[in-house]
Amino acid sequence: MNIEQFNQLSPSEAKSVIEGCVAIAGWQQQLVAARPFLSLQQAMATARRLTEGWGESELCLALSAHPRIGETAAGSMSHHTASRAEQSAVLSAGSQIKQLMTAGNRAYEQRFGRIFLIRAKGRSPQEILTQLQRRLGNNEVAERQESLRQLREITLLRLQEILL
Numbered sequence: 001m002n003i004e005q006f007n008q009l010s011p012s013e014a015k016s017v018i019e020g021c022v023a024i025a026g027w028q029q030q031l032v033a034a035r036p037f038l039s040l041q042q043a044m045a046t047a048r049r050l051t052e053g054w055g056e057s058e059l060c061l062a063l064s065a066h067p068r069i070g071e072t073a074a075g076s077m078s079h080h081t082a083s084r085a086e087q088s089a090v091l092s093a094g095s096q097i098k099q100l101m102t103a104g105n106r107a108y109e110q111r112f113g114r115i116f117l118i119r120a121k122g123r124s125p126q127e128i129l130t131q132l133q134r135r136l137g138n139n140e141v142a143e144r145q146e147s148l149r150q151l152r153e154i155t156l157l158r159l160q161e162i163l164l
């Protein structure tokens with residue numbers, strides 16, 4: 001839908017349209033409340049600004065709605081559909097890459113205590129695997145910042161898809 005249509009929606013309708021972007025209720029509510037937007041650009045700038053305060057707790061909230069890289073998101077909600085589309089290249093990757101990714105995901109979860117999050121859209125399975133192995137070497141603070149950057153990219157890409 002375009003930005004005018006989004007502006008016209010009731011608050012509950014607007015929330016249901018964008019809730020699949022990220023499972024953080026505060027961000028959803030703030031974005032809906034910031035309407036009406038003069039343009040798509042203004043909406044995207046506001047959406048980005050509203051991600052700047054995200055920390056560990058928002059990351060944990062959001063990860064409840066992101067399947068592991070290489071695992072299909074079962075379900076029919078919009079974030080399930082978005083995940084499957086974003087991960088399409090990974091899901092059709094060869095078994096060798098998939099085995100390495102499964103092992104990498106497990107090592108990541110043992111090290112950081114949460115799932116590995118990366119903006120998968122536009123990345124080849126090999127690049128995702130390279131990023132996973134690089135990030136395994138990060139310390140906790142650096143890795144939290146990196147995960148939050150990826151969450152922001154995923155969220156804004158999903159919003160752009162909806163509002164284009």
Ligand SMILES: NC(=O)NC1=NC(=O)NC1=O
Binds near residue numbers: 068082086117154
């Ligand atoms: N664990 C993940 O990184 N999941 C995902 N990345 C995406 O871009 N979409 C996902 O579902």
